[in-house]
Amino acid sequence: MRLSDPATLFGATLGQVAEKKGGVALAATIALAASFLGEHYGAPAMLFALLLGMAFNFLAHDDRAAPGIAFCSNTVLRLGVGLLGLQLTFGDISQLGPVAVIAVVAMLVLTLLAGIGIARVMGRPLAFGLLTGGSVAICGVSAALAIAAALPRGRVREEDVLLTVIGVTALSTVAMVLYPVLFVALGLSDIESGYLIGATIHDVAQVVGAGYSISEEAGEIATFTKLLRVAMLPLILIAIGLGYRGAGGGAKARLPWFVVMFVLLMAVRNLLPLPDAVLEMTSGASRFMLVTAIAALGVRTSLKQIFAAGPRGVIVIGLETLCLLLMALGFTAIMR
Template sequence: MRNNDVSLDFTGKITAPKAVEPGPDVGHAQQFRQLLPGLAACIIGGAASMAGTRLLPGASPLLIAILLGALWRNALPVPAAFHPGVGFSSKALLRLGIVLLGLQLSLSTILALGPGVLLVVVLCVGLTFGATLIIGGWLGIELPQRLLIAAGFSICGAAAVAATENATRAKQEQVATAIGLVVLFGTLMIPAAPAVGALFGMDDEAIGMLIGASIHEVAQVVAAGGAVSSSALAVAVTVKLARVVTLAPIVAGLSIYMRKKHAVAESKKPPIVPLFVVGFMAAMLLRTTGTVPVPLLEAAQMAQTFLLAAAMFGLGLGVHIRGLMRSGSRSLVLAAVATLVILVVAVAGTLLFPPAG
């Protein structure tokens, strides 16, 4: 079987290659032809997801993309010819989208949140990440799966899962499971987090802080914050983006840890800081300088949303519901516990260090 073939296991699940590497008899034109069907499907899926937000005001194109991909994956067979391009899209397009995500982050805006709010952000990420690893170990869940769930639930959802995939040396089904869990519990948090804030008598800005500190996906934060008020939304997005900043050091830390844990030939070791993470940090620093024109920032945000939506459609094609259920109740329990941990820490932190009015 050639490297770019697609195999079918006894459960009927399609196993696609991680990447398409041209051999001596495969030129760039032939490689592009192999990628084209799946790449085109993801681009169309991303565009359809963005168009879907006009039919569903307030819905996230990223969530629509994941759900559309998962719906296709579970209702109809995915043609074998699509898999090389889908694999390419779910990695390359996502990494480019993460680089552009850095242009949304201004360090001066993040620092303006104040030391109390920043402390809450660090505690939400750190305690959730650590608790997920420990509790997952008690549940007997493999380390790569625990790391993916910890990253997704503490930092920024599916984008964090995909960003840490190589560093954790995770299998594709583990990535799909983590993304499926992020979609499930993050969606449940959209109405839950504002309701919890109201239960504790928080004002709109405090509820926004709670939303940004606890909900998994940036898109889910936007949906929840927008449902409360414009002031809640502004605080929620800023606090959430402060959590996104932690993606770079956590990916670097995971890479260092896994390099030490696994005695792998030097040539096969992934870089400590992947190139796309370097790009993410460079984009963030560029935005901080304040020299990027507003129209360019708006265009970059649109491009970032489209690229992430196309990548999420590709990732959704890997979400197999029966496979997710077969992954066992342990991953489901761990995801629920991780969600509860970050919600409790965020509530306590918001009550102790409410945002300045």
């Protein structure tokens, strides 16, 4: 196994960026508008970016925009995922305790396996099961984008990536509203409710919103639990890379450069004291890159293309979400 060429990270010269400026400017403008709407209306910025991007689908094949859109949906995407490594601290996660940690890992693996099984039963390929199962099991949109980038070319369609983004974003938003009500109705404590929220809701922002809607203690536990799931992302990406060894004519397995970047930055974050200003800046940069990548993906695909395969993809994501919720409730009942 060898690392993919790290020059990919820095290979875009000033001349290349200038050539792509039309599409980059379009994607960045959509991302700015989506961020503004997300802040003012309390909805996920990535969903706004996706929907606004689709409105500009007529520019997807314009020679002035297409190169920059492709750059944003590929290189910018991978940079944003790599920078997520700076947001993980294992000191906070360790407060959960060993049994809860083992349960989270078990649920992650079982959700991935369930995703593969459900996808196959619904007539979708294994890669689609990995994509949707990973996004549900780990961290929603960020995991979907990372897994899509890690899969060999041709294994997953952009339409499937966008469908996954729409599905997990919508379900995560619904869960943010319904899960706190459900867990309180079940008579669970704040700690148990926070643990369940962190273990089941897809996106980090919705986990934080749902957890703190119950109490500060529930919010803290939910955040710690969610970060543990996010910490599993590089291991899943490495496993996917190894699992597809030899794909594409017997080529050697490559560890994507953004996975290496993620792991190295995660180590830096936990081993070295970093100024808060640096962490805030990189967190904002990573988020904006991911929103920009989603905007570019939206531009490249139309709604007609997304749903061309029928409702089976949405059903797969919904069933995976239900499986994760039932498993989490079961593990919590065992640990009581």
